[in-house]
Amino acid sequence: EAGVAQSPRYKIIEKRQSVAFWCNPISGHATLYWYQQILGQGPKLLIQFQNNGVVDDSQLPKDRFSAERLKGVDSTLKIQPAKLEDSAVYLCASSLGRALGGNIQYFGAGTRLSVL
Amino acid sequence: KQEVTQIPAALSVPEGENLVLNCSFTDSAIYNLQWFRQDPGKGLTSLLLIQSSQREQTSGRLNASLDKSSGRSTLYIAASQPGDSATYLCAVIHGSSNTGKLIFGQGTTLQVKP
Numbered sequence: 441e442a443g444v445a446q447s448p449r450y451k452i453i454e455k456r457q458s459v460a461f462w463c464n465p466i467s468g469h470a471t472l473y474w475y476q477q478i479l480g481q482g483p484k485l486l487i488q489f490q491n492n493g494v495v496d497d498s499q500l501p502k503d504r505f506s507a508e509r510l511k512g513v514d515s516t517l518k519i520q521p522a523k524l525e526d527s528a529v530y531l532c533a534s535s536l537g538r539a540l541g542g543n544i545q546y547f548g549a550g551t552r553l554s555v556l
Numbered sequence: 557k558q559e560v561t562q563i564p565a566a567l568s569v570p571e572g573e574n575l576v577l578n579c580s581f582t583d584s585a586i587y588n589l590q591w592f593r594q595d596p597g598k599g600l601t602s603l604l605l606i607q608s609s610q611r612e613q614t615s616g617r618l619n620a621s622l623d624k625s626s627g628r629s630t631l632y633i634a635a636s637q638p639g640d641s642a643t644y645l646c647a648v649i650h651g652s653s654n655t656g657k658l659i660f661g662q663g664t665t666l667q668v669k670p
Contacts, residue, residue: 482560482647483660495655496657547599548599550598
């Protein structure tokens, strides 16, 4: 079974530039998550989708971050404009349903973003 | 606000040693607790999931325990091997959550020396 695919693996940009990350979840998984993991910290949920609807975006800095999941499959996360403190690994995860149903989240390898 | 803490931040042990990783959480009203493994440059892999009504879960050389009343969980690794070297993260879902959001600790980085 194919896992969660993310691209690119690495990205280096200068502050105030824009960047976008792409995620393709496991086939059939309705729930998709984007996490931000700063070096030395645990992942922090940015946004959670159920099919193509947003379930939780309470920790998404909406002045600069945006995400969409068109057609309830692939998703993109965008940062515009980037700040130095956005340097982190951005992880995408998917699950069959919501975690409350006992569904395990499967994680992609992540995109490591460096903002100079 | 639920907070999850893992101590120590890093641990180095010789091969073959049994070891314990600790996780504590501030609010005992959790839905479940999970332990994940993260290898450098890779995503997270779920190791064990303990429901709030359970006391422990076992998988191979791994055993995770949960004491909700004291807000603690431990991950026991028996007969450690160099291949166990990774960062171990624990995460909880708050009992009042209707989305199942995971709240992670900062992780313990384990090095097992041959």
